[in-house]
Amino acid sequence: MEEPYYSFNRYLREKFGEKVHRISIDAGFSCPNLDGTLSKKGCIYCDNKAFSNFAGRNVEISKQIETSISYLAKKSNVKKFILYFQSFTNTYADIETLKERYDIAKRFPEIVGIFISTRPDCIDEEKIKLISSYKEKYLVWLEYGLQTTNDDMLAMLNRRHTYEDFLSAIKITRKYDINTGVHVILGLAQAFSAAIDDVQKIAAFDIHGIKFHVLHVLKDTVLNKLYGSGKVKLLEEDQYVRMVCDFLEKIPKNIVVLRLVSSANPAHLIAPPWINKKNEIILKIKKEFEKRGTCQGYFFAKR
Numbered sequence: 001m002e003e004p005y006y007s008f009n010r011y012l013r014e015k016f017g018e019k020v021h022r023i024s025i026d027a028g029f030s031c032p033n034l035d036g037t038l039s040k041k042g043c044i045y046c047d048n049k050a051f052s053n054f055a056g057r058n059v060e061i062s063k064q065i066e067t068s069i070s071y072l073a074k075k076s077n078v079k080k081f082i083l084y085f086q087s088f089t090n091t092y093a094d095i096e097t098l099k100e101r102y103d104i105a106k107r108f109p110e111i112v113g114i115f116i117s118t119r120p121d122c123i124d125e126e127k128i129k130l131i132s133s134y135k136e137k138y139l140v141w142l143e144y145g146l147q148t149t150n151d152d153m154l155a156m157l158n159r160r161h162t163y164e165d166f167l168s169a170i171k172i173t174r175k176y177d178i179n180t181g182v183h184v185i186l187g188l189a190q191a192f193s194a195a196i197d198d199v200q201k202i203a204a205f206d207i208h209g210i211k212f213h214v215l216h217v218l219k220d221t222v223l224n225k226l227y228g229s230g231k232v233k234l235l236e237e238d239q240y241v242r243m244v245c246d247f248l249e250k251i252p253k254n255i256v257v258l259r260l261v262s263s264a265n266p267a268h269l270i271a272p273p274w275i276n277k278k279n280e281i282i283l284k285i286k287k288e289f290e291k292r293g294t295c296q297g298y299f300f301a302k303r
């Protein structure tokens with residue numbers, strides 16, 4: 001079945017002519033929303049240990065990379081890798097520290113790309129210039145956790161940044177022509193009206209990729225307390241499938257879908273359990289598009 005959306009795998013194959021794997025690492029950064037600078041509580045859904053294998057485990061960075069490369073090379077015979085600075089806030093340090101950590105990529109000839117995930121309020125022109133300097137040798141992306149364009153919702157999530165912060169970050173990132181990804185959460189209490197508002201704004205951004213996060217509840221989080229007291233309702237699997245299709249239909253065809261469904265470590269996940277049936281959900285999304293006779297960008301093109 002042909003993919004009705006622009007998958008990350010397809011994008012990487014087009015760029016490199018072969019399969020490329022992304023390696024997620026914890027480069028030892030913190031987050032201003034956890035270290036007390038903005039707050040000590042973090043975003044209400046945050047538990048980095050559930051998001052990635054190395055998060056918060058103090059494994060040396062080179063060791064993380066070696067372990068992942070050797071495992072993936074054996075498992076899938078892949079020869080090229082993207083280094084993904086995923087855990088916590090990966091631009092939250094001084095320039096020297098950032099350079100030292102990003103430079104670790106240079107020790108591994110198999111690494112062909114550097115992806116950096118961060119908060120929109122943790123970037124400035126000096127950092128962007130540094131990140132831009134890696135473009136000569138690597139495929140470089142900067143991913144921003146936006147989550148929603150609605151400031152009330154951002155406050156509810158305790159993100160401690162605004163939509164305006166995100167707009168400033170995008171502007172400076174694009175000035176240096178760095179590929180830009182945006183993370184959004186689907187399943188917030190805003191339901192469809194605010195989600196539609198998000199889509200309309202996001203469709204107009206000068207961005208290259210989108211990463212979907214299904215709102216899910218992890219054990220040691222504020223969200224778990226809210227969920228336990230019945231104040232939060234989560235999406236059912238079929239609702240999510242329809243919501244993703246609605247979203248993708250309205251954004252341009254050339255925006256890469258960096259991730260269609262998030263997953264979580266089962267040891268930390270409270271609900272909903274279906275997020276870890278990734279392949280089934282992806283198949284359902286493809287079938288939903290087939291049933292509708294649409295695809296990513298279908299309604300964007302017709303505006």
Ligand code: SF4
Pocket residue numbers: 031032033034041042043046047048087088089119145159
């Ligand atoms: S910005 Fe990221 S790392 Fe920081 S608290 Fe929020 S989700 Fe966690």
